[in-house]
Amino acid sequence: MTPSNPTFPSVLLTASGSYLPQKIVTNDDLTKTLDTSDEWIRQRTGIAQRHIAAEDELTSDMAVAAAKQALNMAGLGADALDGIIVATTTPDDTFPSTASVVQRKLAATGFAFDVQAVCAGFIYGLDVGDAMIKAGKARKILVIGAETFSRILDWQDRSTAVLFGDGAGAVVLEASDGGENSAENWGILSSVIFTDGRFRDILYVDGGVARGQVGKVKMVGPDVFKHAVEKLANGLDQAMTQSGLGAEDIDWLVPHQANDRIIKTLQKKLKLPDERVIRTIARHANTSAASIPLAFDEAMRGKQIKAGDVVAFEAIGGGLAWGAAIVRVGRP
Ligand code: ACO
Numbered sequence: 001m002t003p004s005n006p007t008f009p010s011v012l013l014t015a016s017g018s019y020l021p022q023k024i025v026t027n028d029d030l031t032k033t034l035d036t037s038d039e040w041i042r043q044r045t046g047i048a049q050r051h052i053a054a055e056d057e058l059t060s061d062m063a064v065a066a067a068k069q070a071l072n073m074a075g076l077g078a079d080a081l082d083g084i085i086v087a088t089t090t091p092d093d094t095f096p097s098t099a100s101v102v103q104r105k106l107a108a109t110g111f112a113f114d115v116q117a118v119c120a121g122f123i124y125g126l127d128v129g130d131a132m133i134k135a136g137k138a139r140k141i142l143v144i145g146a147e148t149f150s151r152i153l154d155w156q157d158r159s160t161a162v163l164f165g166d167g168a169g170a171v172v173l174e175a176s177d178g179g180e181n182s183a184e185n186w187g188i189l190s191s192v193i194f195t196d197g198r199f200r201d202i203l204y205v206d207g208g209v210a211r212g213q214v215g216k217v218k219m220v221g222p223d224v225f226k227h228a229v230e231k232l233a234n235g236l237d238q239a240m241t242q243s244g245l246g247a248e249d250i251d252w253l254v255p256h257q258a259n260d261r262i263i264k265t266l267q268k269k270l271k272l273p274d275e276r277v278i279r280t281i282a283r284h285a286n287t288s289a290a291s292i293p294l295a296f297d298e299a300m301r302g303k304q305i306k307a308g309d310v311v312a313f314e315a316i317g318g319g320l321a322w323g324a325a326i327v328r329v330g331r332p
Contacts, residue, residue: 008134010176010183013329015076017069018169018297019062020051020284027162031076034158041162042282046260050165050285053148053303058092060101062168063146066293067106070142070170078108082138085129085185087121087145087289088113089318090152094209100271102144110138113278118203119256119317120193121145121289122169126313126325129173129190139175144168152205163258164217165285168294179217186332188312191325194236199227203318228262228316232324233269239324247271247309250326252305256315257281257291266314278304288317305329 026049027038041047053062063086070178071078084106086099091114099112117124123225129141146168155161176183207215232255240246247270255263257280267277280295287294292313299305307330316322 010187011130011133011330012174012176012183012187013171013327014174014331015070015074015172016170016293016297016300017066017071017073018167018294019065019069020167020294021053021057021062023052023054024049025052030162033155034161036158036162044311045163046279046281047162047285048282051167052150054168056315059088059090059146059148059150059168060092060098060105062148062166063098063144063170064105065100066146066168066170066297067102067142067144069297070172074172074174076140076172081108081110081140081142083111083132084142084280085125086107086112086145087117087125087143088114088147089116089121089288090148091120098146105153117195117287117317117321118288118319119258119286119291120315120319120321120323121317122292123191123313123315123323123325124193124321126188127193127323130188130191131230133173135174136320141173142170143169143173145291145293147288147290149217149286149288152214152217157216158219159221160219163286165287167284167287167290167294169290169295169297171293171296183332189245189328191323192238192242193321193323194231194235194238195321197319199320202227203320216273225259225262227320228258229265231320231322232262232266232314232316234268235322235324239312239326243326249307249310250312251312252276252278252299253277253315254292254296254299254311257262257284257295258286270312291315307331
């Protein structure tokens with residue numbers, strides 16, 4: 001929960017960046033090796049294509065590319081950062097953290113650590129970064145979502161292989177300064193995170209340290225779908241209540257891009273027309289922790305989302321872990 005005490009600095013979201021690997025795999029490409037069709041994938045999910053990392057391209061490489069763009073937009077050098085948080089489920093190695101690899105590649109200093117909440121990872125990273133800045137432990141933090149999900153997919157399993165893609169997105173969080181309360185009602189207005197470990201078996205990877213192999217994604221899609229609709233609506237409600245804003249105050253929904261049918265139910269809840277919902281699912285598919293910052297960055301660079309706009313973020317993934325955040329973006 002975000003403290004809404006005026007003695008804490010506001011945590012401004014001042015810049016963003018993103019990266020997509022060059023290689024594009026269309027639905028039709030997948031039909032060459034899988035018993036599926038472009039029509040099925042589009043109708044059930046809204047996905048038309050996905051980007052897939054090159055063989056030598058690592059999660060940290062994509063994270064660094066997104067980070068550089070975000071730092072550039074913020075007008076900051078990497079040396080200005082107090083810390084780096086990387087949300088990822090597909091780290092380069094078991095350890096060190098991908099964040100520490102990113103820190104080395106950026107020649108940054110300060111702290112660096114990963115958060116692992118699968119598709120909800122970016123919201124978790126935002127929540128943790130917000131709390132650290134409000135607690136006075138840092139003033140500038142880079143929050144990155146980066147994934148090479150293609151490496152943990154069973155490419156023979158049509159129920160999961162068609163859903164995911166690779167990519168990275170990043171945002172810069174900065175403590176407000178200037179006059180007292182000068183940034184009140186700007187930045188991260190609220191963020192909420194939840195986990196319910198009882199639902200492990202409907203979405204997991206059948207590998208890990210104990211099993212001695214990386215493993216592949218397993219999902220009971222219809223069950224995850226039902227939980228997503230209910231839990232995301234609930235998370236958004238709680239985030240809005242904590243921010244003191246109502247659905248009528250939200251300018252943009254930047255949802256996790258897992259399934260267009262899930263996005264539509266949340267769009268309906270916020271009563272937002274299509275022009276106010278950022279949709280990248282057709283081109284990016286589900287890039288897990290990267291999906292929200294990727295979509296957000298495209299909308300910032302496309303001049304759709306502008307400074308002062310109120311944005312709602314929401315995501316759910318394996319855990320089950322989910323969350324939502326309400327942010328007035330930019331600087332006052
Ligand atoms: N192509 C063609 N047919 C397929 C495919 C495919 N790629 N995949 C499944 N089917 C078939 C099934 O075998 C089934 O056939 P049957 O009726 O003969 O048994 C039929 O299509 C319907 O399958 P369902 O799984 O019931 O399809 P549904 O409409 O639920 O769509 C989907 C599946 C897209 C996965 C949906 O359930 C979904 O999006 N779930 C939520 C995913 C999500 O939000 N994940 C969260 C984040 S992911 C993370 O954290 C890693």
